[in-house]
Amino acid sequence: MSEGKNNVSKKTLNTIVSDLTRPIKNHYGFTPWILFLTGIILLGLFAYIIQLKNGLGVTAMRDYVSWGLYISSFIFFIATALIGMLISAVLGLIGIKWITPISRIAEMIALGFAMWAGLIIIFDMGRPDRILNIFMHGRLQSPIVWDITVVNTYVVISILLFLLPLIPDIPFLKKTMKDQPKWKQKIYNLLSFGFAGRPEQYALIKRLIRITAILIVPVALAIHTVTSWLFASTLRVGWDSTIFGPYYVTGAFVTGGAAVVIAMFVFSRDFRLKNYITDFHFDKMGRLMVLLMLVYLYFNINEFLVPGYKMKLAEKPHLYELFQGDFALMFWLVQIGGLTLPIILLLFKKMRRPVPSLVIAVAVIIGAFFKRYIITIPTLLHPHLPIQNVPEEFSTYWPTPIEWSITMMAVAGALLIITILAKLFPVIPIWETAYEEGITTEEMNEFVKREND
Amino acid sequence: MINHKNITMKYININRKVTTLLFILMTFSTSLNAQWNIPKEAKNSIPPVEATYKTVEEGKILFQKNCISCHGIPGKGENNKAINATDLGTESYQLKHSVGEVFYQFNTGMGAMPSFKNRFSEEEKWHIAFYVKSFDDNFKISGEKIKTLNTNLKMSTDDSDKTIKVTATVTDNNGNINAAANAKINFYVKRIFGNMPVSEDIKTNEDGIAVFKFPDDIPGDKEGKIKIIAGFEDADRYGKNTETAEVTWGKALHFENPNLKRALWGSNKRVPVWLLITYLSVTLGVWAVIFYVAFQITRIKNAGK
Numbered sequence: 001m002s003e004g005k006n007n008v009s010k011k012t013l014n015t016i017v018s019d020l021t022r023p024i025k026n027h028y029g030f031t032p033w034i035l036f037l038t039g040i041i042l043l044g045l046f047a048y049i050i051q052l053k054n055g056l057g058v059t060a061m062r063d064y065v066s067w068g069l070y071i072s073s074f075i076f077f078i079a080t081a082l083i084g085m086l087i088s089a090v091l092g093l094i095g096i097k098w099i100t101p102i103s104r105i106a107e108m109i110a111l112g113f114a115m116w117a118g119l120i121i122i123f124d125m126g127r128p129d130r131i132l133n134i135f136m137h138g139r140l141q142s143p144i145v146w147d148i149t150v151v152n153t154y155v156v157i158s159i160l161l162f163l164l165p166l167i168p169d170i171p172f173l174k175k176t177m178k179d180q181p182k183w184k185q186k187i188y189n190l191l192s193f194g195f196a197g198r199p200e201q202y203a204l205i206k207r208l209i210r211i212t213a214i215l216i217v218p219v220a221l222a223i224h225t226v227t228s229w230l231f232a233s234t235l236r237v238g239w240d241s242t243i244f245g246p247y248y249v250t251g252a253f254v255t256g257g258a259a260v261v262i263a264m265f266v267f268s269r270d271f272r273l274k275n276y277i278t279d280f281h282f283d284k285m286g287r288l289m290v291l292l293m294l295v296y297l298y299f300n301i302n303e304f305l306v307p308g309y310k311m312k313l314a315e316k317p318h319l320y321e322l323f324q325g326d327f328a329l330m331f332w333l334v335q336i337g338g339l340t341l342p343i344i345l346l347l348f349k350k351m352r353r354p355v356p357s358l359v360i361a362v363a364v365i366i367g368a369f370f371k372r373y374i375i376t377i378p379t380l381l382h383p384h385l386p387i388q389n390v391p392e393e394f395s396t397y398w399p400t401p402i403e404w405s406i407t408m409m410a411v412a413g414a415l416l417i418i419t420i421l422a423k424l425f426p427v428i429p430i431w432e433t434a435y436e437e438g439i440t441t442e443e444m445n446e447f448v449k450r451e452n453d
Numbered sequence: 454m455i456n457h458k459n460i461t462m463k464y465i466n467i468n469r470k471v472t473t474l475l476f477i478l479m480t481f482s483t484s485l486n487a488q489w490n491i492p493k494e495a496k497n498s499i500p501p502v503e504a505t506y507k508t509v510e511e512g513k514i515l516f517q518k519n520c521i522s523c524h525g526i527p528g529k530g531e532n533n534k535a536i537n538a539t540d541l542g543t544e545s546y547q548l549k550h551s552v553g554e555v556f557y558q559f560n561t562g563m564g565a566m567p568s569f570k571n572r573f574s575e576e577e578k579w580h581i582a583f584y585v586k587s588f589d590d591n592f593k594i595s596g597e598k599i600k601t602l603n604t605n606l607k608m609s610t611d612d613s614d615k616t617i618k619v620t621a622t623v624t625d626n627n628g629n630i631n632a633a634a635n636a637k638i639n640f641y642v643k644r645i646f647g648n649m650p651v652s653e654d655i656k657t658n659e660d661g662i663a664v665f666k667f668p669d670d671i672p673g674d675k676e677g678k679i680k681i682i683a684g685f686e687d688a689d690r691y692g693k694n695t696e697t698a699e700v701t702w703g704k705a706l707h708f709e710n711p712n713l714k715r716a717l718w719g720s721n722k723r724v725p726v727w728l729l730i731t732y733l734s735v736t737l738g739v740w741a742v743i744f745y746v747a748f749q750i751t752r753i754k755n756a757g758k
Contacts, residue, residue, distance in 0.1 A: 140724040140732050141717045149732075153739055160746055167753065194754025201756045208746050215742050222735075 013439050013447050020426040020433070021176045023271035033419065037412045044409020047402045048123065056126040058402045062394045063387065065380040069399040070124035072372040073407045076255065077117035077414070078151070078227050079248070079368065083256020084110025084158055085220030088165075089213040098284050100436055101276045101428045105263050107162045108427070109256065112417035114155045116410045123406050143229045150223045157216045162421075164209045167195050168202065168431040171448045187424065197445035224248045231375070237318045238379035247299040253292045254339075255368040261285050261361035263418070265354055267427050276428050279353055286352030289364070293343045300335065318382055327378050330370055338367015489563055491554050498553035502576050504583040505596030510689070512584030515577055519569070527588045536565045547589040556582040601692050604633055608683050608696035615667040615702050619683050621657050621691070632661030636691055640665050643680035643697075673703020 051058050061068045087106035091099045099106075122128045138145040170192035177184060195201055225245040232244035241247070264285065268277035307315050308323070322331045342360045345351045351360065377397055387394070399407075434444060502508060525531020528542025539546055541555075550558070559578060562568030569578065586592040603624040610617050617640065621633035636657045641648035651671065657663045665683075673679040681698050685691035715723045 137721065139719075139721040140728055141719070141721075146732070149736055153736070153743070156743055157739075160743065164746075164750070167750075193750055198757035201753055204749065204753060204756045208749050211742060212746055215739065215746075219739060 012437050013434055013443065016434050016437065017172050017176060017430060017447075019273065019275070020428050020430050021173065023267075023273075024173075024177070024423060024426065025180065029270070030423065034416075037416045037419065040412035041409050041416065044405045044407075044412070047405035048409070051123075051402055051406065052128070058400060060393075060397050060400045060403065062391075062397075064383055064390075064394045065377055065397040067124075067376050067380060068397060069373070069403045069407055070120055072376040073369075073410060074117055074120040074124070075227055075248070075372045075375070076369050077113045077120060077410065078224055079252035079255040079372070080259050080414075081110045081112075081114035081117060081154070081158070081256070082220050082224055082249070082252035083260055084161065085216045086253050086256065087260065088161055089216045089220070093210075093213055093217075097436065098281055100432050101273075102260060102264055102281060102285070104162070104165065104425075104429055105267060105427055106256070106260050107158065107165075108418045108421045109259050109263060110158045111155075111162055111421065112414035113259075114151070114158055115417060116414045118151050118155070119413070120407075120410050123410070143226055143233050146226045147223075147230060150219065150226050154216075154219050154223045157212060157219055160212045161209070161216055163191065164205055164212060165429055165432065166191065166425055167193055167205055168197070169426060169429060170195060171197060172430050172444075173425070175448055184424065197441060197448065199441065202441055221249060224252050236379050236384070237315045237382060238375070241303060243299060243302055247296075247303055250292065250296040250299055251368070251371065254289070254296045255365060257285065257289045257292055258361040258364035258368065261289070261357050262365065265358040265361075267422070268354070271422075271427065273428060276433065282354045282357045283349070283352045286346045286357055289361075290343055290346045293339055293346075293364075297339055297343065300339065318378060321378050321381075322374065327374060331374055334367045334371045334374060338364055338371065489558065491557050495553045495557035496551050498556070500552060500556070500579045500582070502579050503596075504552070504586070504592070504594050506594055506598050507596060508580045509583045509587045509594055510599060511577070512580035512582070512587075515573065515581050516584050519572075520581070523566075527585065538566070541585050542588040547586070552582050552586045552592065555585045559585075599690055602633070602690060604636075604685070604691045604694060605630075606683060606685075606694055606696045608681075608698050610681070610698050610700050612700070612702075615669070615700075617665045617667060617681060617683065617698070619657070619663045619665070619696065621661045621663070621685070623661075632659065633657055633691065634659045634661055636661075637686035638663040638665075638683055639686045640667075641682040641684070642671055642703075643682060648682055667700070667702050669702075669704075671703050672706055673701065675706055677701045677703045677705035679703035 059068060059070075084107045087099050088103040092103060122131060125131065134145060134148055138148070170188050173188050174185070174192065177188065195205075225248065228244040228248035231239035232241055234240065261282070264277050264281065268274050304319070304322075308319050311319070321327050342364050345356070345360055350356065381395060381397065431441075431444060435441070521531075523533045523536065523538040524541055525533070525538075526542075527540065530540055532538040532540040541547075556578060558566070559581060560568065560570050562570075569581075573581070583592075583594070587594060605622045605624065607620040607622075608617060609620075619638050621636055621638065622630050623633045624630050634657055638652070638655050638657060639650060640652035640655065642651050643649075651668060652665050655663050655665055667681070671679060678699060678701050681700060682695050683697075684693070684695035712719060713723075715725045717725060717728075719725075
């Protein structure tokens with residue numbers, strides 16, 4: 001190893017470390033953003049207090065539609081959280097290199113949304129204290145018990161999969177964050193787990209990452225399959241489907257993919273990481289999105305064409321409602337604007353550049369949100385056993401401001417978690433980036449030590 | 454060759470069946486909408502027999518056997534609407550149809566309503582027409598109304614050969630008690646939704662005694678208990694009084710409570726074994742790996758030292 005090459009490496013490592021840690025120190029625009037999120041959360045909390053005080057009557061949910069905006073948001077959150085598994089685990093395990101700068105972003109999105117998904121379930125309960133009943137009297141036969149199990153498991157594994165690749169970054173943080181508040185340094189000390197860059201430590205961490213990445217694949221598949229079973233294990237029209245598991249899982253990848261594209265754009269611009277999250281990455285994500293959306297479109301065609309061809313008596317009003325009835329506008333906007341059109345557009349290379357990608361991803365994610373709404377609500381409006389003398393309000397549903405506020409609180413909450421994580425830790429893994437630039441672990445250790453002296 | 458012929462024959466057969474079916478359906482559907490075309494002379498035709506309470510009663514028995522399945526009891530709205538059968542007790546029907554016209558309709562039939570021309574004797578057909586017209590207040594019925602007799606039933610059961618003995622008596626105006634001979638007795642078993650008839654054509658003998666051998670295959674409750682009811686078939690004449698007795702001649706029922714076995718619908722204690730094993734092995738397996746990884750993290754510090 002010549003002296004010259006060593007210098008080049010040092011310089012690159014220097015740039016990498018300073019580029020990736022700069023956003024943690026730089027608070028430009030941070031305060032207004034946090035105030036904005038906190039404002040939404042406070043508004044949501046206020047709405048939630050009203051709901052707690054007056055009961056679920058303040059929502060638009062009645063005897064017919066008993067799963068409203070909350071549960072459809074819950075599926076949306078779980079769906080978004082699934083992307084962590086696809087990008088860090090599946091693509092990572094098959095050795096795809098371009099995911100390095102976005103894998104931690106995907107994992108942060110997964111954490112933020114998975115944590116709030118559990119909370120949305122609580123928001124949907126008129127008596128949240130009764131959540132304990134599921135632990136005391138829950139029946140193993142109930143998909144709801146499976147769901148609670150698997151959501152919590154997924155959150156824990158996601159935390160592990162976020163923490164493990166972070167550990168080798170901690171020495172860099174300890175070194176560069178000396179001017180930062182004490183509590184931050186305490187967190188770094190705690191999370192370093194005594195990592196000192198020894199080869200055995202790297203080997204151990206890589207092994208643990210591998211184990212966790214393998215473990216999260218079946219668990220992530222399970223989480224969204226079980227979520228779909230909450231619907232598909234009933235006999236209700238529109239839910240009574242054998243393909244609901246894969247239908248939800250592929251839909252989740254589309255949602256999470258769009259979320260990652262949006263986050264990539266924001267971080268690359270706001271954190272000035274354009275040299276790390278490049279057009280190349282947007283192009284790759286665009287291609288991945290096309291694949292994911294094509295698979296999802298395939299399931300959509302199955303889900304609607306097959307029952308639509310048969311038009312069973314019970315399904316007829318439901319399908320007409322979607323195709324040309326009250327939900328037709330939303331349905332076709334979601335299917336065309338949120339799925340078909342994005343597929344066609346992303347086939348063009350120009351459309352996979354950052355700005356068009358962002359616009360398309362926003363359309364996809366809005367479509368994905370209302371897609372869950374369309375899965376949940378129209379079915380409930382067609383009860384199996386109609387009640388006699390039903391009050392007019394039972395047969396329609398549109399969320400009240402209380403429901404919107406609480407749902408927006410959940411969105412803001414998830415974004416807040418992502419923001420806090422991005423403000424504590426580099427959004428792009430330092431050691432993996434450096435490693436791909438050809439910098440050895442010894443050089444990294446040397447870098448950390450030398451500056452320490 | 455043979456094969457070919459067979460297939461052709463089969464095809465022709467199917468074809469013929471389809472054509473026949475279509476033909477039946479068409480006749481049926483057109484006949485439902487067809488109109489009665491009753492000749493004028495039918496309206497004023499004079500019955501060859503007299504309408505008395507007795508003949509009306511005869512007609513009632515025949516009506517109940519042959520007409521009630523479509524028309525229901527007149528005036529109760531029990532008519533089968535799907536095939537356009539008329540409720541014969543309504544005022545509109547009674548006003549439009551004389552007894553002769555009722556007879557004509559019954560005799561000729563139309564569409565779904567079959568002809569009963571050759572089924573009954575002339576007299577019997579008129580009896581039925583009388584019964585139908587008896588729901589018209591203006592229809593004249595001569596003779597005396599049938600008086601309900603003052604009867605008494607006594608029932609005794611014999612466990613040894615599962616027989617029921619019923620003794621029917623009549624008390625006349627003078628207070629004399631006589632045997633009710635030749636009276637039809639019906640035996641029923643009490644069920645949740647009404648009484649199930651179990652006997653057929655059982656009549657009292659000259660001493661007013663009817664004996665019924667109880668069948669072996671009637672299900673009872675868990676202990677095989679059964680409630681038997683006996684009563685006169687002709688309640689108008691003999692009264693509605695019945696006698697009941699409880700016996701243990703039924704087949705004892707053994708049914709499992711589906712809530713007491715392991716099943717998907719059971720309580721948490723009765724979770725199916727396969728589900729319990731799957732849930733526990735998957736959950737514990739995953740959490741074992743989680744704990745393993747968490748434990749390994751604590752060993753990072755000393756690795757390679």
